[in-house]
Amino acid sequence: MIAKPLADRIGVAAVAKRAGVSTATVSNTLNRPHMVSATTQARVFAAMEELDFVPNGSASALRRGRGALIGLVVPDIVNPFYAAIAKAVATHSRERGYVMALCVSDDDGDTELDHFRMLAEQRAAGAIVVPLHADTRRLDRLRLVGAHPVLIDRKWPVDDGCSVMIDDVEGGKLAVEHLLKGGAQRVGLVNGPHEIPQCADREAGAR
Structure with missing residues (x-):
């Protein structure tokens, strides 16, 4: 199937005509659906499906900013x-x-x-x-x-x-508390460099 040239592609006016609504209603269905009833939205979307209409996302983005x-x-x-x-x-x-x-x-x-x-x-x-x-x-x-x-x-x-974020100080504290409650007498900490804030915080909590 060969794609249609841009100039020949279906536009909002064709969708509005097929759905029996105004072009403003089609636009509202796409950009402000809260302003359009569910029944009307269904008609507009059905027309889009029938016509293989693809909304112009770039144009919508320009309107919305x-x-x-x-x-x-x-x-x-x-x-x-x-x-x-x-x-x-x-x-x-x-x-x-x-x-x-x-x-x-x-x-x-x-x-x-x-x-x-x-x-x-x-x-x-x-x-x-x-x-x-x-x-x-x-x-x-x-x-x-x-x-x-x-x-x-x-x-x-x-x-x-x-x-x-994760509270890494609290996380380090909870990890060591869990080991101590399980009867551990000595606890080792395998950690990354202190230049990474999360690593420094985990050690602070563990200590």
Whole structure:
């Protein structure tokens, strides 16, 4: 099957005619569904299906000032921790009508910054970031375009940022308490370098 040229593709007017509604109703069904009754929405979607209509996501993004893109920026994808995060973000993004863009920084600051720029240029609706550096000013470009970045495993240095973190101090404490309650007399700690805040916090809690 040969794809139709752009000029010949079905537009909103054709969908409106098939559904027996105005073009404004078709637009509201796509962008402001709360303004359209369920019955009318069903007619519009049926017409879209019959005509093989594909909405113009770029045009919708321009009208809204943001797209339907959620960026996930992680240091690598081999680590099972980041792979699990990617799977969850992809699933929940799709369920809510968004598309996840997976951006892997490869532990390189310049690559990470390139990803931030790309997400800003695409007017991403949001960005979930495991940052390489504590300097969250690098994320200002995203915040300026309304991309609402959320940090994972890193706290914003100011209170107006959103982070999802584990209390590593409490985690280290609970782990050692569990061993001591089980009768352990000596406890060993296998940890990473203190330059990684989570490692330092785990040792503090363990001690």
